[in-house]
Amino acid sequence: MKIIVDTKTLDGISPDADVVPALFDPSFSVYPDIGYTQKDIDDFLLMRKKTGAAAAVVLDKLIEEQELTLVREALRHYRQLGVGIFIYGDFAVLNILKTDKNCVPIYDSKTLMTNYADAAFHKRLRGLVVPSPEITWEDMIDIINVGNSVLEAYGHHRIFYSKRPLLTAYRDYYDIHLNKNFYTIKESARSESYFISEGTFGTTFYTGFRLLIFKEIAQLKRRPQFLRINGAFIPADELAAVTDIYRRLLSYSGDVEGLYRDLCALYPNTKPGYFISGGGDE
Amino acid sequence: MIELLAPAGTPEKLRIAILYGADAVYVGGREYGLRARAGNFSLDDISEACVFAGHHRAAVYVTVNIVPHNSNLVRFEEYLAALGAAGVKGVIVTSPHFALTVKKIAPDMELHVSTQCSAVNSEALNFYRDLGFKRAVLGREVSLSQMAAIKSKTAIDLEAFIHGGMCSAYSGRCVLSNYMTGRDANRGGCAHSCRWDYKIIDSDGPDIPVNIASKDLSAVRAVPQLINLGIKSLKIEGRMKSIYYIATTVRAYRMLIDEYASSGCVKDFRYYVEELAKAGGRSVCGGFLYDAPASDRQIYKEQLPAENTFAGVIRDYNSEEKMATLEQRNFFSVGNKLEFFGPQLPNTSLIVTEMFDETGAPLVSARHPRQIIKLSVPFRVGYPDMVRVIK
Numbered sequence: 001m002k003i004i005v006d007t008k009t010l011d012g013i014s015p016d017a018d019v020v021p022a023l024f025d026p027s028f029s030v031y032p033d034i035g036y037t038q039k040d041i042d043d044f045l046l047m048r049k050k051t052g053a054a055a056a057v058v059l060d061k062l063i064e065e066q067e068l069t070l071v072r073e074a075l076r077h078y079r080q081l082g083v084g085i086f087i088y089g090d091f092a093v094l095n096i097l098k099t100d101k102n103c104v105p106i107y108d109s110k111t112l113m114t115n116y117a118d119a120a121f122h123k124r125l126r127g128l129v130v131p132s133p134e135i136t137w138e139d140m141i142d143i144i145n146v147g148n149s150v151l152e153a154y155g156h157h158r159i160f161y162s163k164r165p166l167l168t169a170y171r172d173y174y175d176i177h178l179n180k181n182f183y184t185i186k187e188s189a190r191s192e193s194y195f196i197s198e199g200t201f202g203t204t205f206y207t208g209f210r211l212l213i214f215k216e217i218a219q220l221k222r223r224p225q226f227l228r229i230n231g232a233f234i235p236a237d238e239l240a241a242v243t244d245i246y247r248r249l250l251s252y253s254g255d256v257e258g259l260y261r262d263l264c265a266l267y268p269n270t271k272p273g274y275f276i277s278g279g280g281d282e
Numbered sequence: 283m284i285e286l287l288a289p290a291g292t293p294e295k296l297r298i299a300i301l302y303g304a305d306a307v308y309v310g311g312r313e314y315g316l317r318a319r320a321g322n323f324s325l326d327d328i329s330e331a332c333v334f335a336g337h338h339r340a341a342v343y344v345t346v347n348i349v350p351h352n353s354n355l356v357r358f359e360e361y362l363a364a365l366g367a368a369g370v371k372g373v374i375v376t377s378p379h380f381a382l383t384v385k386k387i388a389p390d391m392e393l394h395v396s397t398q399c400s401a402v403n404s405e406a407l408n409f410y411r412d413l414g415f416k417r418a419v420l421g422r423e424v425s426l427s428q429m430a431a432i433k434s435k436t437a438i439d440l441e442a443f444i445h446g447g448m449c450s451a452y453s454g455r456c457v458l459s460n461y462m463t464g465r466d467a468n469r470g471g472c473a474h475s476c477r478w479d480y481k482i483i484d485s486d487g488p489d490i491p492v493n494i495a496s497k498d499l500s501a502v503r504a505v506p507q508l509i510n511l512g513i514k515s516l517k518i519e520g521r522m523k524s525i526y527y528i529a530t531t532v533r534a535y536r537m538l539i540d541e542y543a544s545s546g547c548v549k550d551f552r553y554y555v556e557e558l559a560k561a562g563g564r565s566v567c568g569g570f571l572y573d574a575p576a577s578d579r580q581i582y583k584e585q586l587p588a589e590n591t592f593a594g595v596i597r598d599y600n601s602e603e604k605m606a607t608l609e610q611r612n613f614f615s616v617g618n619k620l621e622f623f624g625p626q627l628p629n630t631s632l633i634v635t636e637m638f639d640e641t642g643a644p645l646v647s648a649r650h651p652r653q654i655i656k657l658s659v660p661f662r663v664g665y666p667d668m669v670r671v672i673k
Binding site: 062063064065066067068071089090091092094095096109110111112114115116117118120121122132134135136138139142159160161162163164165166167168169170172173174176177178183184185186187188189190193194196203205207 | 349350351352353354355376377378379382398399400401402403404405406408409410421423424428431432435450451452454455456457458460461462466468475476478479480481482483484486487490491492493494496570575576577579580582
C-alpha cells in the first residue's frame with residue numbers, strides 16, 4: 001500500500017517510493033490552493049519520469065463541453081510525461097482513458113461512491129475508487145475488500161462543490177468587503193465551522209475538522225491499494241509531518257498508539273469520520 | 283413531439299399532472315428515490331398509476347436514483363422486477379450498479395441518467411450510453427449553447443429541467459445536509475442546508491452574514507430553443523409541491539409547447555411568465571441556460587409572495603342550478619375574486635357573492651381545509667378544475 005499525498009509545493013517532495021505526490025492540474029482541478037504553474041508541473045513530472053518515480057495528477061472538476069478537447073490534450077500530455085495515475089470526478093475522464101491499459105484512473109467524486117457493488121463496477125474497468133466517507137466503517141471495509149480502493153485517511157474533506165461563484169456573487173450584491181477566496185464559515189444556528197473557498201471553477205466547502213483514519217488501518221485484514229492524504233488548508237510542513245507518520249504506520253516502524261498521539265498533537269480538531277461517529281451536528 | 287415531464291409525489295398529483303397535460307410523470311417508490319418526505323408510491327400505487335397513465339397515453343418513470351449504501355442493494359432486483367411487471371416505462375438511476383441490474387432484470391425498461399450524476403458533457407454521456415442508458419437528465423449547469431454542442435456529439439436522448447428548485451451545488455456533489463443534520467442528501471433526506479443562513483468568520487472584522495441559496499429555475503423563454511435543439515424531454519421539478527403547483531406549471535408549459543408546435547412561434551411569453559408566477563414559491567431565474575451564474579441567480583433578501591392563493595378543487599357541477607361543489611384548500615370569503623382554471627377551462631374569474639356548506643347553510647367564509655363548499659358559478663366547471671384567489 002502506498003500513500004497519495006496532495007502536493008502543496010514542488011519543493012521537498014518525499015523521496016520515499018511509497019509516497020506518490022498528487023499534483024493538481026490548474027485547468028481541471030477545483031483544489032483550493034495550488035502553489036505551482038503548469039510549467040512547474042511539467043518540469044517536475046519530467047524529473048520524476050527520469051527517475052522512474054510515480055506521480056498522480058488530479059483533474060477533479062466537472063468538465064464543460066467546450067473543455068473536452070483540452071482535457072484530452074492534457075491527458076495525452078501527462079501520459080507522455082510518464083504519469084500513470086489520474087484522479088478524476090467526471091466520467092468524461094474515465095471514458096477518455098478507457099482504451100489506455102497502462103494507466104490507473106481513480107474515481108474521486110467525494111460523494112457518490114458508497115457501496116461495494118459500484119466499486120466492483122469500477123474494478124471491472126480497471127479503475128480504483130475513493131469511497132465517500134459518509135458511510136459506516138463496516139460498509140467501508142466491504143468496499144475495501146473489493147480490492148480497488150483509495151482510502152481517504154486524513155485531511156479536510158470536501159463536502160460541497162458548486163459551479164457558482166458564491167462569495168463573489170454575495171460581495172457584488174451587497175457591495176461588501178469580501179475579497180479573500182477562502183474563509184471560515186458557520187451555519188447561523190450551529191457551532192461547528194467549515195471552510196468555504198472560491199476559485200476559477202466555482203465554490204467548495206470543506207469540513208473544519210480533519211478526517212483522521214489511522215488505528216483502523218492497522219486492523220484491516222485486506223488493505224486498500226492507496227491511502228490518500230488531503231492537503232487542502234494544511235501548511236506544507238505540517239502535511240510533511242502527517243505523511244511521515246502515515247509512512248511509518250505502513251512500514252510498521254513505530255507503535256501505533258504513539259504515532260496516533262503524534263498525529264493528534266499536530267491538529268487536535270479531528271474526527272474518525274462520519275462513518276464511525278454517525279455524523280450530524282455534534 | 284417533445285415530452286413534457288411532470289413530478290408526481292403522490293397518486294393524486296400524478297392524476298392532476300396527466301390531466302393537466304403532462305406526457306409523462308416521474309414518481310418515487312417507497313425506497314430508492316430521492317424524496318424521502320414526499321408521499322411516494324407503493325408498488326400497488328405504481329401499478330395503478332401505469333394503468334391510469336396508459337389510458338391517457340402518458341408514461342410513468344420511477345426514480346431509483348439514490349446513491350445506494352450496501353444496505354440499499356438488497357431486494358433491488360425484486361423491486362425492479364415488480365416495476366417491470368407494473369408497466370413502468372423507465373427508471374432514473376444514479377448508481378452504475380443499479381443500471382447494470384436494470385439491464386439484467388428488466389431489460390425492456392428505459393434507463394435514464396439521473397441529474398445526480400451531473401452529466402454535463404458528451405464524453406460522460408457517451409460513457410452512459412455505452413452502459414445501456416437511453417436518456418440522460420442533463421446537469422442544470424449546462425447552458426443552451428452547450429446543449430447544442432452536446433446534442434451533436436451524442437446519440438443519447440437528452441432531458442432538460444425547465445422549471446423548479448435548483449441545488450446550489452452540482453446535484454449529488456453536496457453532503458452539507460449529512461454533516462449538519464445527519465440526513466443523507468443523496469438518499470432522499472436533503473435538509474436544504476444551502477437555503478439556511480450562514481456567517482463568515484472574518485479575522486479582519488465582524489462576522490459577515492451570507493446566503494448561498496439559488497433562485498428557482500424558470501425556462502419559459504428557452505422552451506422554443508430547447509425544442510429546436512432536439513431535446514427529448516422537458517422536465518418540471520417538484521415532487522414535494524402541491525397539486526395546485528403541479529396543475530399551474532404543467533398547464534402553462536403544455537399551452538406554451540402546444541402554441542409553439544402549432545404556430546412556430548410564441549406570441550407573448552409574458553402570459554406564461556404570469557401564469558407560472560401564480561404557482562407561488564421562490565423567485566425564479568434562467569439558471570445556467572444563458573450565461574455564467576452571478577448574484578442575480580441567488581436568493582439574498584427574498585419577500586416570498588403571498589401563499590395560499592389556492593382556494594380549492596372543483597369536485598362537481600350542477601348545471602341546472604349552476605352550482606359548483608368545491609373542496610376547500612385555503613381560506614377565502616364572500617367578496618373575494620376567484621379565478622377558475624382547468625385543463626380545458628380558460629382562466630375565468632368571478633366575485634364570490636354567496637356560498638353554502640354541505641347542508642345548504644350560507645357561509646361568509648370558507649375556513650376549514652377540505653370543507654365542501656357550494657358556490658354559484660354561471661359557467662360550466664368540473665373536476666379537476668381548480669380555483670385560486672386573485673389578490
